[in-house]
Amino acid sequence: MILDDPSIIRPALEELRKSFLSGKTIPIGYRKQQLKNLIRGVKDLEPKFHEALKKDLGVNSLGSFMLSTNLTIAEAEHALANIDKWTSKQCVDTPFVIGPARSYIQPEPYGVALVIGPWNYPVSTSVSYVASAIAAGNCCIIKPSEVSEHTSKVIAELFDKYMDKSCYRCIEGKTEVAKAITREKFDVIIFTGSTEKGKLVAQAAAENLVPCILELGGKSPTIVDRDANLENAALRIVQGRFLNCGQTCIACDYLFVHKEVKVELLRKIQEKIVEFYGQDPSLSEDYPRIINDFHLQRIKDYLDEDHGGKVITGGVIKADQKYIAPTLVYNPKLDSKLMQEEIFGPVLPILEFEDLDYVIKFINERSKPLALYYYGSTLSKNYKKVKTYTFSGALVANDSVFHFANSNLPFGGVGHAGYGKLHGYHGFKAFTHFKSVMEKTSINFYPFNVRYPPYAGSRGKLLRLMLKYSHIKQNSVIKTIILLGLLGVGVRLHQKGKLILLSEFVRGLIKLFKNLATGTRVSS
Numbered sequence: 001m002i003l004d005d006p007s008i009i010r011p012a013l014e015e016l017r018k019s020f021l022s023g024k025t026i027p028i029g030y031r032k033q034q035l036k037n038l039i040r041g042v043k044d045l046e047p048k049f050h051e052a053l054k055k056d057l058g059v060n061s062l063g064s065f066m067l068s069t070n071l072t073i074a075e076a077e078h079a080l081a082n083i084d085k086w087t088s089k090q091c092v093d094t095p096f097v098i099g100p101a102r103s104y105i106q107p108e109p110y111g112v113a114l115v116i117g118p119w120n121y122p123v124s125t126s127v128s129y130v131a132s133a134i135a136a137g138n139c140c141i142i143k144p145s146e147v148s149e150h151t152s153k154v155i156a157e158l159f160d161k162y163m164d165k166s167c168y169r170c171i172e173g174k175t176e177v178a179k180a181i182t183r184e185k186f187d188v189i190i191f192t193g194s195t196e197k198g199k200l201v202a203q204a205a206a207e208n209l210v211p212c213i214l215e216l217g218g219k220s221p222t223i224v225d226r227d228a229n230l231e232n233a234a235l236r237i238v239q240g241r242f243l244n245c246g247q248t249c250i251a252c253d254y255l256f257v258h259k260e261v262k263v264e265l266l267r268k269i270q271e272k273i274v275e276f277y278g279q280d281p282s283l284s285e286d287y288p289r290i291i292n293d294f295h296l297q298r299i300k301d302y303l304d305e306d307h308g309g310k311v312i313t314g315g316v317i318k319a320d321q322k323y324i325a326p327t328l329v330y331n332p333k334l335d336s337k338l339m340q341e342e343i344f345g346p347v348l349p350i351l352e353f354e355d356l357d358y359v360i361k362f363i364n365e366r367s368k369p370l371a372l373y374y375y376g377s378t379l380s381k382n383y384k385k386v387k388t389y390t391f392s393g394a395l396v397a398n399d400s401v402f403h404f405a406n407s408n409l410p411f412g413g414v415g416h417a418g419y420g421k422l423h424g425y426h427g428f429k430a431f432t433h434f435k436s437v438m439e440k441t442s443i444n445f446y447p448f449n450v451r452y453p454p455y456a457g458s459r460g461k462l463l464r465l466m467l468k469y470s471h472i473k474q475n476s477v478i479k480t481i482i483l484l485g486l487l488g489v490g491v492r493l494h495q496k497g498k499l500i501l502l503s504e505f506v507r508g509l510i511k512l513f514k515n516l517a518t519g520t521r522v523s524s
Contacts, residue, residue: 002146002153002172006180012169013184016112016139019166025109025137028087034134034164035080041162042073042127045154049123052150056122057244058289058322067244068123071405075128078407078424079135086135086428094438097466099474100448101440107432109137110211111187116178116201117155118192119147119291120247120344125192125215127155130168132427138188139167143181145193146174147291179204186210188431192249194342195416213420213430216413217342219253220369222400223359223386224265225376226258232398233375234268237348238276240373240400242326245288246346247295250371250394250401253342254349256359262352266328270313273326282316282323289322290345296322299345301337308333309349356382360389368392368415373400393417 025031042049046069050061053068079086090105113133117126122145133140142159144152152172159170171177182189182204191201192215205212224233241252257265277284290296300317309332314325327347332338338349353359363372372392376383387395393413396403403409410421422430444452450463 002149002174004146004174004176006173006176008173009171009177009181009184012141012171013112013186016141016167016169020109020111020139025134025139025167028083031083031134031137032080034168035076035083035131037162037164038127038131038134038158039073039076039080041158042069042076042123044162045158048154048157049151052148052154053123055150056119056148057247057291058287059244060285060288063244063286063288067121071124072128072131074405075124075407075423075427076131079131079428082425082428083135086425087137089437093473093475095470096472096474096476097451097470099440100443101438101474103436103438106435106437107136107428108435110431110433111138113138113140113431114181114184114186114189115140115142116182116189116191116193117142117144118249119145120244120249122148122151123155127158129190129422129427132422133190133431134168136428136431138431141169141171141181141186143171143173143178146172183207188213190420190422190430191215195418198418213412213422214418215249215411215420215422216370216416216418217249217344218367218369218413218417219339219342220250220371220373220392221359221363222252222255222373223353223356223375224255224257224261225356225374225380225382226260227377227380227382228261228265228375229398230261230265230268234265234272236398236400237373237375238269238272238326240402241348242273242276242287242346243401245290245324247288247291247344248401249344250404252348252373252400253369254339254351256351256353256362259352259354266312266330266350269328273313277326281325282318282321287326290324292322293319295345296324299324299343299347302341302343302345302347303327303329303338305337307336307338309336309338314346356385360386363390368413368417370394370413370417371396371401371403374398 049069050064053059053064087107092103092105094101094103115126115129115133126142126144130140130142142155144155146152156170156172159168171181182201185208188211189201189205190213191198195216195218198214198216202212202214222237237252237255243251277287281287290299296319303315307329309329312328312330314327316325317323324346329338329347329349331351332349338347368391370393372390372395374383374386374397378397383397391414394403404411407424409423410426411423412418412421420430447462450459450466455463
């Protein structure tokens with residue numbers, strides 16, 4: 001049983017703050033070791049994660065591996081492989097008028113991060129984000145969802161046995177812990193969950209000016225155009241919609257199909273449901289369950305409402321098994337709950353269209369979706385129109401959901417679907433402050449001293465000129481001076497018939513610059 005004791009939060013936060021300020025998490029070697037510990041821990045505890053996810057969500061071991069442990073390990077390994085590149089400083093130029101100076105951007109950790117995980121994918125959308133926090137050099141507290149209580153226990157074991165507890169901690173809890181922990185002075189908060197709870201997290205964090213990344217949900221649409229490969233569309237729509245029993249924030253929440261291919265697509269979708277889960281999906285090992293009674297009743301209410309649509313597949317509910325069959329509802333009323341609220345369950349409303357402009361207008365009149373899926377030719381005018389005139393967290397052509405598994409793509413929403421990006425380098429950025437650094441010399445001779453008063457006479461005129469052309473970069477000026485100098489030397493050597501010395505001179509310069517760049521000692 002998960003306790004709900006907010007008193008454990010502040011002592012843990014204070015200890016982690018002390019560890020961070022000691023500089024413990026700054027060395028790259030330490031971060032790499034903690035990432036390796038995280039990877040080893042997830043691998044060692046994989047059977048326990050599989051068992052916990054089976055109890056919480058009815059997910060079998062293959063589904064647990066594919067969507068939870070494997071994704072988490074892949075994200076941590078991606079961070080481990082790229083951490084040296086991500087943490088290196090980024091050199092930038094300096095305007096000549098404020099030079100001479102060396103300018104660069106230095107990535108540094110925020111401090112102590114908080115990751116609040118959801119219940120639907122309690123491992124891959126929480127533990128993998130801790131990997132990003134580690135790579136960025138932060139200390140981190142993870143608060144798993146108590147709704148998926150068995151998985152929460154395994155996450156707590158992972159952090160207790162494999163991670164440095166002075167820097168990384170799992171705090172379990174329920175409503176009181178969730179409310180209290182967001183009011184604490186963390187340096188960054190990552191929250192994944194519903195839009196309503198995301199607003200509460202953002203409000204609490206705002207009291208302490210804590211930046212947030214909010215990964216929320218919404219109604220993600222799918223468009224099947226008349227030139228779509230219907231076999232492919234049916235396969236991927238069914239998989240994406242009914243994966244995890246529809247409890248996926250980026251699942252297709254309603255479908256628009258062109259009227260010319262509607263009949264064929266619906267036939268194929270019905271066939272794929274049977275192919276995937278059999279005539280009775282309640283007997284399928286590959287079909288999970290609704291998380292709890294509350295959410296089962298919520299989805300049941302959507303179906304029991306006078307939604308005005310026709311249930312053409314499914315509709316069967318077995319409350320004692322937390323089972324709702326894969327369900328297709330054709331042409332529900334637009335003001336029904338099925339079309340107004342995020343379903344977050346195995347129900348797919350289907351509408352037909354003839355004019356794509358109507359669909360685009362329909363989508364744009366509602367909150368921006370977390371994902372938008374289009375099936376059809378990516379060379380068509382229609383696809384280009386969808387890509388240009390709709391706005392969403394992600395746009396995926398001819399697939400559903402699986403863009404989430406690409407660590408090279410930023411993952412996140414816009415508007416009511418959330419803000420900020422995670423995964424891969426973008427996850428590293430979410431936990432990183434990019435500090436501006438400018439290192440100057442003590443040179444104050446002419447013309448650099450014209451910045452100081454008095455500005456009378458030629459001094460003021462030169463400063464005005466330099467400010468007017470302040471967009472000119474320091475490196476450009478230096479390169480120009482070197483080039484003019486070389487040209488001058490070349491002309492002089494040519495006049496003396498000793499041009500061969502110029503090539504030796506240039507080679508020497510190149511060697512010198514290479515040695516300086518690599519830090520090699522130059523012999524005299």
